[in-house]
Amino acid sequence: MGYVGKSVSRVDAADKIRGKAKYIDDLTFPDMLVGITIRSTRQRARIVDIKIPELPENIVTFSADEIPGDNYVALFKEDQPFLANGIVQYIGEPVLLLAGPDKNILREVEERIEIKYEDIPAINTIEEALSGKFPPIYGDENIYKRYGYVKGDPDSIFKEKGKSKKYKIFSGTYKTGYQEHVYLETQGVIAMLYGNGVKVLGSLQCPFYINRALAIGLGLKPDDVVIEQVCTGGAFGGKEEFPSLMAGHAAFLALKTGKPVKMIYDRQEDLLVTTKRHPSKTIQRIAFDSDNRIAAIETDFTLDGGAHSTLSEVVLARGALAATGVYRCVNSKLSSRAVSTNNVPSGAFRGFGAPQAFFAIEQSINHSANKLGLNPYNLRKINILRKGDRTTTGQLLSESTGLEKVLDAVEKAADFRKKYESYKNKKTDDKPLKGIGISSFFHGIGFTGKGEEIIKATAAVEYSVKDGAVIKISTVEMGQGMSTVIRQIGADSLQLPISEIHISAPDTSRVPNSGPTVASRTTTIVGGLVYQCCMELREKVNAKEFSSDFSSSAKENLDEEEVISSTKSYKVPKDVHWDNDNFIGSAYPAYSWAAVVVEVEVDPITFEVSVEKITAANDIGKAINPVLVEGQIEGGSLQGLGYASTEVMTITNGKINNHSLTDYIIPTSLDTPEIDSIIIEESYSRGPFGAKGVGEQPLVGVPPAYVGAVENALGVEFFEIPLTPEKIYLKLKNANRRVRREC
Amino acid sequence: MSVFPNIFLIFSLCGLSVLCGKKSEEVLKIIVNGIEYLPTVSPTMRLLDYLRKELKLTGTKEGCGEGECGACSVLIDGKLVNSCMVLLGQVDGKEITTIEGVNDSTLFKAFEETGAVQCGFCTPGMIMAAIALLRKNPNPSVYEIKEAISGNLCRCTGYKKIVEAIERVKRK
Numbered sequence: 040m041g042y043v044g045k046s047v048s049r050v051d052a053a054d055k056i057r058g059k060a061k062y063i064d065d066l067t068f069p070d071m072l073v074g075i076t077i078r079s080t081r082q083r084a085r086i087v088d089i090k091i092p093e094l095p096e097n098i099v100t101f102s103a104d105e106i107p108g109d110n111y112v113a114l115f116k117e118d119q120p121f122l123a124n125g126i127v128q129y130i131g132e133p134v135l136l137l138a139g140p141d142k143n144i145l146r147e148v149e150e151r152i153e154i155k156y157e158d159i160p161a162i163n164t165i166e167e168a169l170s171g172k173f174p175p176i177y178g179d180e181n182i183y184k185r186y187g188y189v190k191g192d193p194d195s196i197f198k199e200k201g202k203s204k205k206y207k208i209f210s211g212t213y214k215t216g217y218q219e220h221v222y223l224e225t226q227g228v229i230a231m232l233y234g235n236g237v238k239v240l241g242s243l244q245c246p247f248y249i250n251r252a253l254a255i256g257l258g259l260k261p262d263d264v265v266i267e268q269v270c271t272g273g274a275f276g277g278k279e280e281f282p283s284l285m286a287g288h289a290a291f292l293a294l295k296t297g298k299p300v301k302m303i304y305d306r307q308e309d310l311l312v313t314t315k316r317h318p319s320k321t322i323q324r325i326a327f328d329s330d331n332r333i334a335a336i337e338t339d340f341t342l343d344g345g346a347h348s349t350l351s352e353v354v355l356a357r358g359a360l361a362a363t364g365v366y367r368c369v370n371s372k373l374s375s376r377a378v379s380t381n382n383v384p385s386g387a388f389r390g391f392g393a394p395q396a397f398f399a400i401e402q403s404i405n406h407s408a409n410k411l412g413l414n415p416y417n418l419r420k421i422n423i424l425r426k427g428d429r430t431t432t433g434q435l436l437s438e439s440t441g442l443e444k445v446l447d448a449v450e451k452a453a454d455f456r457k458k459y460e461s462y463k464n465k466k467t468d469d470k471p472l473k474g475i476g477i478s479s480f481f482h483g484i485g486f487t488g489k490g491e492e493i494i495k496a497t498a499a500v501e502y503s504v505k506d507g508a509v510i511k512i513s514t515v516e517m518g519q520g521m522s523t524v525i526r527q528i529g530a531d532s533l534q535l536p537i538s539e540i541h542i543s544a545p546d547t548s549r550v551p552n553s554g555p556t557v558a559s560r561t562t563t564i565v566g567g568l569v570y571q572c573c574m575e576l577r578e579k580v581n582a583k584e585f586s587s588d589f590s591s592s593a594k595e596n597l598d599e600e601e602v603i604s605s606t607k608s609y610k611v612p613k614d615v616h617w618d619n620d621n622f623i624g625s626a627y628p629a630y631s632w633a634a635v636v637v638e639v640e641v642d643p644i645t646f647e648v649s650v651e652k653i654t655a656a657n658d659i660g661k662a663i664n665p666v667l668v669e670g671q672i673e674g675g676s677l678q679g680l681g682y683a684s685t686e687v688m689t690i691t692n693g694k695i696n697n698h699s700l701t702d703y704i705i706p707t708s709l710d711t712p713e714i715d716s717i718i719i720e721e722s723y724s725r726g727p728f729g730a731k732g733v734g735e736q737p738l739v740g741v742p743p744a745y746v747g748a749v750e751n752a753l754g755v756e757f758f759e760i761p762l763t764p765e766k767i768y769l770k771l772k773n774a775n776r777r778v779r780r781e782c
Numbered sequence: 783m784s785v786f787p788n789i790f791l792i793f794s795l796c797g798l799s800v801l802c803g804k805k806s807e808e809v810l811k812i813i814v815n816g817i818e819y820l821p822t823v824s825p826t827m828r829l830l831d832y833l834r835k836e837l838k839l840t841g842t843k844e845g846c847g848e849g850e851c852g853a854c855s856v857l858i859d860g861k862l863v864n865s866c867m868v869l870l871g872q873v874d875g876k877e878i879t880t881i882e883g884v885n886d887s888t889l890f891k892a893f894e895e896t897g898a899v900q901c902g903f904c905t906p907g908m909i910m911a912a913i914a915l916l917r918k919n920p921n922p923s924v925y926e927i928k929e930a931i932s933g934n935l936c937r938c939t940g941y942k943k944i945v946e947a948i949e950r951v952k953r954k
Contacts, residue, residue, distance in 0.1 A: 046897070048894050048895055049894070049897070049899060051899075051902065052893065052894040052899040052902075053890070053894060054902075055901075055902025055905050055906075056890050056893050056894060056899060056902070056905055056906075057841070057881065057882075057890065057906075058839075058841015058842070058880070058906040060902055061840070062840075062843070062903065064840075064844070065834075065840035220937075221935075221937050222901070222903075222937060223843075223845045223851065223853055223901065223903040223904050223935065223936070223937055223938075224901070224903040270902070271901065272843070272901045272903030273900075273901040273903060273937050273938055274901075275937070305847055306845065306846040306847055306848065306851075517901060518900035518901025520900070666896075666897035666943075667897060670900055670938070670940075670943060673939060673941075673942045674937070674938045674939050674940040675940075676940060677940035677941070699846070699848055699850070700846045700848065700850035700851055700935070701848065701850055705935060705937060707932045707933075707941075708927075708929075708932050708936075708944070708945065709928050709929060709932045711928070711940060711942065714940055714942055
């Protein structure tokens with residue numbers, strides 16, 4: 040046991056540092072062509088006519104009616120076409136493809152292609168989507184998915200209002216905006232003929248999603264569609280479902296031309312047409328009893344899914360399950376929905392519905408604390424879930440529940456209570472205006488509900504004395520450190536040097552389907568399978584006990600080149616039950632828990648907010664590699680801060696207004712506060728070496744802590760992110776507060 | 783957020799007027815990582831494309847193509863420049879250093895050990911920014927380090943470990 044818990048250097052760092060790592064745009068193949076996408080310029084319209092000018096011989100077009108298989112990108116539903124089929128639903132929807140040797144010439148050809156449209160009234164907003172005044176985009180009701188429940192008797196508590204003083208009831212409407220991933224490497228794929236079908240290389244998270252989507256779109260057997268992930272320059276959910284669409288485009292062109300086809304989006308195209316975090320609107324009521332305990336929570340949660348369903352239903356589920364936050368609450372009512380609009384499709388993004396829902400519940404708690412005259416830390420301490428409690432869906436938290444520890448850790452490290460009170464009670468002309476905010480939250484590990492049961496993730500480990508161990512999984516390295524962490528797990532499970540542990544390239548023809556690289560499931564679920572495989576290998580060489588030496592037992596029992604292998608598929612633990620229709624039971628096998636404190640200074644003249652410090656504590660069971668965990672916390676915190684403050688992306692009549700990194704502002708090094716990461720390890724018995732996940736969580740709670748800090752500095756309430764200086768100014772102006780002082 | 787891109791844009795525009803004065807039959811000469819090249823492609827090709835496509839030096843990355851992200855950072859006569867904002871004709875007679883021309887094992891080791899690398903797409907640009915800084919200022923403060931890499935976006939790390947890596951190799 041030598042690697043788990045140690046900050047082993049990343050196995051992929053050396054090549055990346057020296058510029059030797061090959062990303063998709065660094066690869067070329069003989070005779071390779073370039074592909075581009077001709078897109079809709081209309082928000083919602085029927086395509087009346089497409090006029091293609093006479094083209095040089097070496098330029099090829101591809102239209103919807105040439106698609107060899109079914110024209111939909113398979114995921115949950117069948118509503119998203121590879122190429123618009125007579126109707127376009129958003130600006131940027133793919134209509135036609137072009138391939139040729141030179142991208143600049145293709146762009147010139149694009150100028151000469153005429154597409155005639157007949158407009159249909161477009162749906163712009165959540166309100167319009169639900170108004171019933173427009174022809175629906177999806178289904179009869181224009182809703183991709185609904186979830187709802189009633190637990191206990193919330194109605195009777197909310198009816199009490201005005202009649203008795205038994206309960207104090209507070210309400211608010213909370214809104215969150217788009218967020219764009221801005222992975223530094225834009226989307227890209229290369230498709231080519233291969234065997235009886237195609238091979239696609241790309242920057243992607245989920246090789247088997249693409250395998251399935253392309254088999255359907257190309258009308259091929261899944262085995263004839265080979266997907267291989269190459270070095271990926273960041274993803275954050277943005278390369279979960281989107282690459283299926285793009286891989287389809289490149290594959291169509293490769294099949295038609297017989298040549299390899301490369302498609303790489305430039306930054307503008309990537310910002311305009313790829314999926315983004317769902318904008319949200321949450322109406323929430325919360326009732327407290329006389330002991331300041333939460334008596335009931337009522338939540339109405341809506342996501343703007345955009346023009347196609349993509350992953351909206353699972354994003355909605357994760358948000359819906361976060362509606363009551365990390366609090367004990369037996370009386371709760373939820374109604375939630377993801378709606379269709381004629382905006383660019385929303386999709387997966389780190390946190391996946393939780394950042395939206397936690398913004399609402401954590402701001403509800405922050406605002407309630409203020410109205411109840413309590414410190415927000417104290418109000419949380421009264422209400423948080425502890426070991427032995429049940430969640431809103433009735434799940435018993437029987438172990439690994441480090442919520443109170445993380446909350447106490449950030450309070451202590453940041454001296455939260457004292458600072459909060461002193462900033463709150465400061466004289467108004469104190470300069471600069473300091474503020475501090477707090478939030479507490481969780482991340483459910485793995486897929487929601489029955490997800491893991493459906494996907495049945497499979498991993499395999501092979502071993503020979505000559506070559507060491509080879510781990511076979513479809514899980515990808517996208518910067519998060521998977522390839523190092525999984526090796527550490529393998530090395531300690533087999534007690535071999537890490538140099539003898541290898542990971543097979545994520546190529547669908549060579550590895551089993553260990554599921555997509557999402558949902559912070561890799562370390563716990565896939566790592567857990569790798570651990571089980573290694574245990575079986577130990578048995579095979581009669582070295583079952585950790586006290587016996589695997590390497591020497593293997594040498595005794597195996598010939599030099601003899602290969603032994605073990606394959607394991609995920610089984611949902613027998614005590615984990617989930618009723619997805621009624622939201623009853625264990626939504627996730629385990630939860631990681633977190634709390635964060637954000638400290639700010641607000642300029643009293645410009646209302647520019649400068650963030651001084653973020654203190655983040657995360658209970659992740661076991662940090663397999665502490666430096667990599669810190670990297671997730673630091674990077675996730677900064678992404679959360681951008682989401683809360685500078686990352687403004689607006690849309691006008693379906694057209695995104697921020698289409699360059701000049702006007703979509705992600706934080707730079709100079710915007711980065713001090714970040715203090717605290718790791719808490721409340722071991723999870725079913726995780727490998729006790730580990731839970733960490734990837735998504737650090738982003739989730741930063742926005743409410745940030746906004747809470749600004750509120751603490753200024754003494755007003757805010758309900759919307761991103762919170763920009765303009766919005767602060769307007770709020771203070773409307774509150775008749777003095778907004779300028781004499782200089 | 784960064785002021786650098788605009789400066790480079792102006793630099794590029796100034797360069798264009800110089801370009802116009804150059805006759806097309808005149809031969810360009812540039813030195814990349816110590817090797818002399820006589821490009822036969824158009825002098826209006828972006829330096830980034832020349833490096834990546836003609837010389838196959840793919841360590842220099844394109845992240846935005848508009849001088850905002852710094853993934854394409856190279857040194858031109860020792861100065862840190864976004865190679866997507868520079869045309870080949872503007873670097874006639876100049877010396878270019880790309881990540882492939884860097885062999886600073888101390889800095890590499892510091893990036894590796896501190897956890898300064900995640901997806902790695904910004905990393906070569908970060909290394910170039912760090913080298914430009916350390917050559918000019920061998921003993922920078924944390925603020926000076928942050929300022930020096932403020933033209934290089936990273937979406938993974940939160941910058942903290944990159945700053946730590948550069949701090950670790952402060953030249954005494």
